[in-house]
Every structure is written in C-alpha cells, then in structure tokens.
Amino acid sequence: NAGVTQTPKFQVLKTGQSMTLQCAQDMNHEYMSWYRQDPGMGLRLIHYSVGAGITDQGEVPNGYNVSRSTTEDFPLRLLSAAPSQTSVYFCASTEAGAGELFFGEGSRLTVL
C-alpha cells in the first residue's frame, strides 16, 4: 500500500542545474499537487493537476514546470535551479469530491 511516493528524498544541486522530482500515486486519485515548505511560510502550492493532461499554476509557480501524462505520475521539473528553490517539496493527491490530501514523505532539495 504505497500511497504517494516521491523520489529522490534528498538532492543537492548547483545553481543553474536542472532536475526532476518524481511523484507517483497508486490510489487512482484525479487531483495531484506540489507544495514547498519553507520555515515560517507553511506549505505553498506550486502547481496542481485535476487530471491527466490538465495542469495549472498555484501560488509560487515560477521556476517550475509540470506535466501530467498519466493519472499516476506528476513530475516537477526545475529547469535552472536557484538558491531560492532550496526547500522541502511535497507531492500530494486526492480524489474528486474530497478535501483531504494524501502527502508523500517529501524531497529535500538544496541548491548551492
């Protein structure tokens, strides 16, 4: 019963490098989201998706790209990492009609 799986759990990047944070869920949830957690800021929504092929921006989308080619997967791409993107990233999913999000364990990213 995997739920929401995020990889990698830890990553260190240099400024300007690119990478993809992977997220997969096995609950057949329609809705998937990416949040970042920073001290004193809570969790802020980066991008979300209401179904395969449909994505939209959240509160802090700049510097991030997403795509949703399947129901299960929702990768988050950093095209050119910046130190301001140092954070803990959480992927979450939920089914239609529900408010409760199921979160992954998080990915801690450090950009030097």
Added chain:
Amino acid sequence: DQQVKQNSPSLSVQEGRISILNCDYTNSMFDYFLWYKKYPAEGPTFLISISSIKDKNEDGRFTVFLNKSAKHLSLHIVPSQPGDSAVYFCAALGGGTSYGKLTFGQGTILTVHP
C-alpha cells in the same frame, strides 16, 4: 497576503492537559477547513476537518471548532500526549477552487512534555 494564519509559532503543554491550536483566515469564501499533523522527515497527515455548515467536529481526543463570524478555527486536543508533539497546520478550501488546492497556515509546533 497570507489568507490562513497561525499566529503562534509554538505551544508547549504538559501531558494530560488540553492543547489549543488556533488559526485565523481572511477569505470569506473558504468553506472547508482541515488540520494536518506533521512529524519530522515525514509528510503531513490529515487529522480532522470541518465544513462551514458546522461549528464543531469531534474525533476522539481531537475537536475542531469553527467561528465563522470571527473567521477563526481552533483545534483542541484532550488529553494531550507526548506522541502528539508535532507541527500542526491548518488549511482551507473553497471559493470555487479545485480540490487539492489547499491554502495552508504557517504551522504551530506543539510540544507535549511528559
């Protein structure tokens, strides 16, 4: 502009006593509120929720109260246990926003001392 605010960064209580965590919101379109609990190195987990048509929801030791006129909600934990020590986030949904698009507060670190 922070639409959901948790003004107490931390709270310390004794085991067996009541913990009260507070949350204020500014967007009157919010109509569903949730509390999440987060342990270090783990993702947040859903704790309890309340719809705006109610003013109280109870689940075991956890009770959430909603005061719509004051745009305020609180989470009561009675009795508090050391295992309740965690970061607690309140979150809100509504105003036609899609499910999965929660707005979170900054979080309150709860420490329950044995």
